[in-house]
Amino acid sequence: MIKKLLAFTLLASIITIVGCNTPTENVDTINDQGKAVMQLDYRDFDRAASEMVQSMIASGTFKKEGGGRYVVAKGRIVNDTMQRIDTDQLMAKVEQEMTRSGLIVMTAAVGAGNAPKDSLVHSVREIRDSDKADEFNKDTLQAKGQLIAPELSISGKIIQRNVHYDNNKQQVEYYFQLQMNNLTNGLVFWQNENIIGKRGSDKKVPW
Amino acid sequence: MRLMLNTLLLVAAVGVWGCQQEDKRVIMTEDVKSDNALVNIVTKPVIHAFSWVIGEGVEIDRAVTYVNKDGFLQLEIAGHNRAFNPIRYEYKVEWLDKDGIVIDTTTSKWLLTSAAAKAPFAIKAVAPRTTAVNFRMNTRKIPN
Numbered sequence: 001m002i003k004k005l006l007a008f009t010l011l012a013s014i015i016t017i018v019g020c021n022t023p024t025e026n027v028d029t030i031n032d033q034g035k036a037v038m039q040l041d042y043r044d045f046d047r048a049a050s051e052m053v054q055s056m057i058a059s060g061t062f063k064k065e066g067g068g069r070y071v072v073a074k075g076r077i078v079n080d081t082m083q084r085i086d087t088d089q090l091m092a093k094v095e096q097e098m099t100r101s102g103l104i105v106m107t108a109a110v111g112a113g114n115a116p117k118d119s120l121v122h123s124v125r126e127i128r129d130s131d132k133a134d135e136f137n138k139d140t141l142q143a144k145g146q147l148i149a150p151e152l153s154i155s156g157k158i159i160q161r162n163v164h165y166d167n168n169k170q171q172v173e174y175y176f177q178l179q180m181n182n183l184t185n186g187l188v189f190w191q192n193e194n195i196i197g198k199r200g201s202d203k204k205v206p207w
Numbered sequence: 208m209r210l211m212l213n214t215l216l217l218v219a220a221v222g223v224w225g226c227q228q229e230d231k232r233v234i235m236t237e238d239v240k241s242d243n244a245l246v247n248i249v250t251k252p253v254i255h256a257f258s259w260v261i262g263e264g265v266e267i268d269r270a271v272t273y274v275n276k277d278g279f280l281q282l283e284i285a286g287h288n289r290a291f292n293p294i295r296y297e298y299k300v301e302w303l304d305k306d307g308i309v310i311d312t313t314t315s316k317w318l319l320t321s322a323a324a325k326a327p328f329a330i331k332a333v334a335p336r337t338t339a340v341n342f343r344m345n346t347r348k349i350p351n
Contacts, residue, residue: 031317031347043317050314058333063277093313100312101279101335 038172038204039083040158040196048176048194049093053101055192056094056180062103062190070104071148072180075112075155081174082160090158090176107150121147152189153181170202234326237291255291263289265296265322265346272342280334282342288322295321298346300332302339310336317347 027034032043056062064070074095077087098104108118127133128141156178163171179191229235237246246254267286275281280302288294297317302310309315312335322328334342 046313046316047318050316050318053314053335054333057277057279057335058275058281058331060275060277097313097335102337103277 036198036200038198038200040081040085040174042089044174044196045089045093048196049090049097051194052090052094052176052178052192053097056098056190057101057103059190062098064103069102070152071107071150072098072104072152072154073107073110073112073150073183074117075153075181077155078157080157080159082162085158087156087158091154094154094178104152107148109147110150112153112155150183153183155179155181164202165199168202169199170204171197171199173197234323236323236325258289258291263291265289265294265328268327270344275333278337280339280342282330282332282334284330284344285327286322286329287327288324291324293321293323295319295349296346297349298330298344300342300344302334302336303341303343304336304338305340307341310334310339312336319349 029042062070072095074091077091079085079087095106099106109121111117124142127136133141156176159175159177161173161175163173165171174196176194176196177192180189181187182189237251242248265286265288267284270282270284272280272282282300297319299315299317301315302312304310314335320328320330330344332342
């Protein structure tokens with residue numbers, strides 16, 4: 001009798017634990033109905049990138065006289081928030097859309113600081129200038145003077161400000177700042193700031 | 208005599224009040240502008256309740272598209288909020304090419320906007336490709 005009772009209790013406990021586990025589900029990134037969060041999530045990067053791209057295209061400053069596209073190098077994008085953000089979460093979307101618009105083309109040969117550029121662009125040239133070049137078909141090696149220098153650079157900053165709202169709430173403000181600089185004359189070609197504000201419980205940590 | 212004077216004063220008051228031309232470029236919300244015989248502390252709750260019952264909300268007056276000098280389709284949507292409270296909502300603009308096919312772009316995302324109470328609003332968007340010739344827009348309530 002006791003054994004049966006113990007077995008039943010154990011079985012009921014297992015069923016309860018398994019049944020109460022929060023199920024995992026895939027996020028519908030097209031029509032996400034999820035709640036807002038205090039940190040930056042993919043929806044915030046999507047919104048910021050969308051508004052930045054629209055601002056660039058609507059500005060009318062990227063239409064190159066004489067036709068063609070501006071060659072753009074990636075400058076420094078500073079993360080001044082309390083979160084570990086890979087700034088490519090924002091920049092990849094912006095660069096992709098601007099390239100597809102036909103107004104600009106990104107260069108992988110030049111970048112500022114740790115801006116990702118394709119190291120192979122220079123590696124193949126090192127091979128060309130080394131003994132290893134003998135291993136390659138000379139006609140397939142990159143000739144000198146082929147790289148195109150950038151005309152513009154894109155740089156920016158993501159800033160976070162935490163503001164005490166009232167006794168129970170805090171407000172976190174995220175400022176997305178981007179600018180395009182003319183590398184020929186040093187002038188700022190285009191600039192925009194996008195603000196995303198969040199207000200929530202001060203018990204939640206925004207990182 | 209007194210009756211005639213009072214009547215004249217009443218007619219003058221109605222005349223002045225009726226002849227005031229509000230500049231349509233300035234939106235004076237009811238908590239800012241002066242009350243009057245029709246909208247005041249007595250009638251406001253009734254008017255607000257009626258508005259709530261019939262479910263007044265955001266309405267679109269017109270959608271204008273034009274191609275800018277760089278060849279990109281630009282959109283401006285003008286509307287107004289008929290409700291007595293601000294309405295926050297999200298919208299998503301999708302762009303269509305000449306065959307009516309939706310152009311694949313990461314700029315077609317749900318964007319947050321709001322319309323102030325009893326006030327006009329405008330939404331602007333620009334297509335990310337020169338192949339866009341038309342648009343469609345969807346709206347939704349802010350997810351809880």
